[in-house]
Amino acid sequence: MATVSLDHVRKVYPNGHVGVAGASFDIADGELLVLVGPSGCGKTTLLRMLAGLETISAGTLRIGGRVMNDVAPKDRDIAMVFQNYALYPHMTVAENLGFGLRLRGMPRAEIAKRVDEVARLLELEQRLDARPAALSGGQRQRVALGRAMVRQPAVFLLDEPLSNLDARLRLSMRVEIARLHRRFGTTTVYVTHDQVEAMTLGQRIVVFDQGAIQQIDTPMGLYERPANLFVAGFLGSPAMNLLRGTLQVDGGLVLATAGGAIRLGTPPQADALADWRDREVVLGLRPEDLHPLADDDPAAALEARLEVLEPVGNEVFLNLCYGDIALVSRTPPGVARAPGETVRFGITTQRLHFFDPHDGARIG
Template identity: 75%
Template sequence: MASVRLDQLRKVYPNGHVAVEEASFEIASGELMVLVGPSGCGKTTLLRMIAGLEPISAGTLSIDGRVVNEVAPKERDVAMVFQNYALYPHMTVAENLGFGLRLRGAARDEVARRVREVARTLELEDRLDARPAALSGGQRQRVALGRALVRDPKVFLLDEPLSNLDARLRVAMRVEIARLHQRLGATMVYVTHDQIEAMTLGQRIVVFDRGRIQQIDTPMNLYRRPANLFVAGFLGSPAMNFLRGTLRRDGGWRLETPHGALALGEPPAAPAAWAGREVVVGVRPEDLEPAPAAEAVLAARVEVVEPVGNEVFLNLRFDGRPLVARLPPRTLPAPGDTLPLRFAAERLHFFDAASGGRIGD
């Protein structure tokens, strides 16, 4: 396996559109790094630059210490798994798996050996004689993965490989990819717009927006300490709630909004220097909980109740803004009810209302 290093990597198209702006980070040998962000943010473009399918406008790309900016894709020793399976319909699973090796002139015995090994790893041994049309979606995706595995490349590049699967298969294949990575210890770069995939698969995550890196960290660090409003709102399902107002210090901290003041208690993250300035206070849905009226910080109107079995999402309206609370299943309010709520001061997040950047702690 190999490390991958990006140093000020940039991609500008002839029309002047900047798809990737100054991307710098390193993927350690054997690491599973996830690139996540909304559609059109530049993550797939960056993956294609690593693969050699997109020319690099500026910066340096190194694989295992070797600068590969001008190296042809086939000489980079990387394998890419695309969103579309792109299997050859007239070939069997075994022929699809071994095609790349045969194309490179590998001996027949070597091809057969590698195909058997990969089929065993992906539990495809009993499907080697089948053609793609006879396979399920999950099996086809495993064949696409196997076609990359059989080459034993330095780096695996996966471009939204699960987006064509139904919800149940996506969950199953997510687990399969995680197990495969643990078993192989392979260097993998995985692109997705699905933040659940990113959080569950990535050892570290690179969050993209509009061609720029917003934050790089482990999944839980991103969740607990988002660097800005974009990351805070993008990672988490349901997303973080935001309350905008002026921060005041009067006995305790409070947030002044157009419809009144919210008592914030004594949050450790409250930035004393920001008293009197406009901020955005973030609170995760699981940190909003019903409370007796005497202990409530705010009262919100229930709009929609979404039971999903082991938990319930309450879609609320407060101060003209939507809020979401995540609650355990129990006796629930009805749409139209007013619900008193509180939150733990130590779980609040503070952001600059102008720049969106995190402030405090």
């Protein structure tokens, strides 16, 4: 196991495109860190620089305290799991698992021992003689993970390893990866564009956009205190409601929007918002913090027209129209409402978010 340290690591391609713009952060020994962001944001480029598959244009990369900028991939003591598995179709599961060890000249007895141990952990003992074509998608993914595990590297690198699986299998494999990480404690860097994977797997998450780091924090730290509008809108399912308007004071704070006035009460950021009165801000409101009230409830912060109900079992998503603004409310099941109705909603004042509409930065 090892620490990983990046100091202003940059990737600039010959055509001038900046793939990664000055990434600086440390990964603790044994930590599972997730890199998340939309397609093309630079997260896989950064992972490939860690692996040595992309050259580093500037900055310093250290693994276990050793500078790795010019070290060949085979000498970095890392193992990488690719999105497409990259299994050898003519080899059995056992041969795929042990191939990397054979290349390094490890004794046959030691290879067999490690392959058997990993196969038992991943429940592949009964499939050691099968070839990849005879395996299910989940079994192929486990073989790809196992091939990395038998090497017992200092660092695991996983590049969207679950993206080719169906939803049910992704869930089970997420649990499997988390369980294996707890058992082995190997430093792991996991790349995904799936925010659910990021939130459920990562001990910390690095959020990328357009080659730049937007925020680094724990999953709940990102959810509860997004640093800017990009993070606020990217993490959360359904996404955070964002409403632009002018901040006013009328027995408490009021946001004047194109859809009407939203009464905000006195949120914890009231002091920080003093300089923003009569100025435009962006209000962020999580769907669970927008809850329907009785028709005659005087505590309503806003009224919106119900467009679509989405029952998903243990909760219901209410898709709303507030003027020309689309909103979503997350509620418990059993909401006695019908599309087309106008519904009064309360808000959780203590959980509001405010952002600068010009640079997107969090206020307060």
